[in-house]
Amino acid sequence: PPDVEQLGRATWTFLHTMAAYYPEVPSYEQQHSMKSFLSSFSKFYPCESCAEHLRDEMKKKPPKVESRWALGRWLCQMHNLVNERLGKDIFNCDKIDERWKDGPPD
Template identity: 65%
Template structure:
């Protein structure tokens, strides 16, 4: 349904942008908060089949909150897992900053 798509676009925008501006050297507190934010999604994301896929995916691939480059890469890969499952093109993870940090807004 349309709302799952709109919710998805809004959520990816928030998550990729937050990852793009996450510190290169996050404090322990920032790491814990990022981990809390990500770990909350499988339990709270308001698309239940999306949330249960994400839970399985995050079990196989625990979040890397060590710094912005690693986190952006981890998130890009998780998004690509969803893209693949939905039959969409994979995104080139080398272009994450261009899309979500440095590039012009769309």
């Protein structure tokens, strides 16, 4: 079976980076595609218990795809739910662009 920690790090890197470069003002079609991507992702993520948790959380809090800002926030909150469950530090969602797009300010 996959190494859940390494898989998680790689996957969060991909997901947060994708959200950081999502359009500021996505078209209706882009919004629809992102929704269906996330729904499929939650069915095929190769850690079955992780995927099950994610599907539960997504039922309670459906993905926000109306803007880059909204998607980034939503994903940050989803990641924080996992952080909380695993006893990791909660990440400050005001810092997502610094972490995943712009790098630290100079």
